[in-house]
Amino acid sequence: MGNCLNTTNDQSAVSDDDNDKHKVVVVGASFGGQGFVHGLLLEDGKVSQMTTTLAKEHVSVQLLDYRENIYISDALQYVWTNRISNKNSISHPMSKMLSSSLQGVTFKRGEKKGAVKAVNVENKSITLNDGKVLSYDSLILSPGVISDPQQIPGLSESG
Numbered sequence: 001m002g003n004c005l006n007t008t009n010d011q012s013a014v015s016d017d018d019n020d021k022h023k024v025v026v027v028g029a030s031f032g033g034q035g036f037v038h039g040l041l042l043e044d045g046k047v048s049q050m051t052t053t054l055a056k057e058h059v060s061v062q063l064l065d066y067r068e069n070i071y072i073s074d075a076l077q078y079v080w081t082n083r084i085s086n087k088n089s090i091s092h093p094m095s096k097m098l099s100s101s102l103q104g105v106t107f108k109r110g111e112k113k114g115a116v117k118a119v120n121v122e123n124k125s126i127t128l129n130d131g132k133v134l135s136y137d138s139l140i141l142s143p144g145v146i147s148d149p150q151q152i153p154g155l156s157e158s159g
Contacts, residue, residue: 021060025126025136027116029065029094029107032142037063041102055104062134063107066115070094 024040026033040061041051055061070092094109108114112130119126125135 021058022137023060023062023135024138024140025062025064025134026140026142027064027126028142028144029063029067029109029114030070030142030144032144033063033065033140036140036142037061037102037105041104047102052103055102059104061105062136063105064114064116064128065094065109066111066129068094068109
C-alpha cells in the first residue's frame, strides 16, 4: 500500500507494558511530528525535571516514519535543477534527531518498522508494514508531503 493510510476493522491491537500511560502515536517524523514531540517533552527547548517525569510516569510516544533520512524539501529544487550534485548533501539521518534520544519516545524508522499500512479508528490502533499493531490513546498524523517534480509540467525541461 506504499505510504498511504487506509482504514481497517482489524480488532487485534497489541497492548504494551505502559497500560497506565497515555499512549501517543505520531505518524511522520519530519517538522510537524518532531515539533509535536518537542512541544510535548521539552520545556523551553530542553529536557527538564517536569518533562522527564511526564515521560517516565504519564505518557509513552511512538514516533514513526517510513524514511531513514529527512530531506529539507526547499533545497530539493537545487538537486532537480542540477545546482547541487545529489540529495545526500541536503539529507540528515533521523537517528541523529533529538526526538530519537528523548526518554519516553520509541522511534521506529524504515519501510517495515516505521511505515503505516492501516489505521483502525474504531479500535484506536494502527498496523505497521511489518505486521505489528500499535494501540493508541492519541493519534497525530503528520506524514508530510512527497514532492514529485516529474508531475510538474515543464520543470524537467527548464534545466
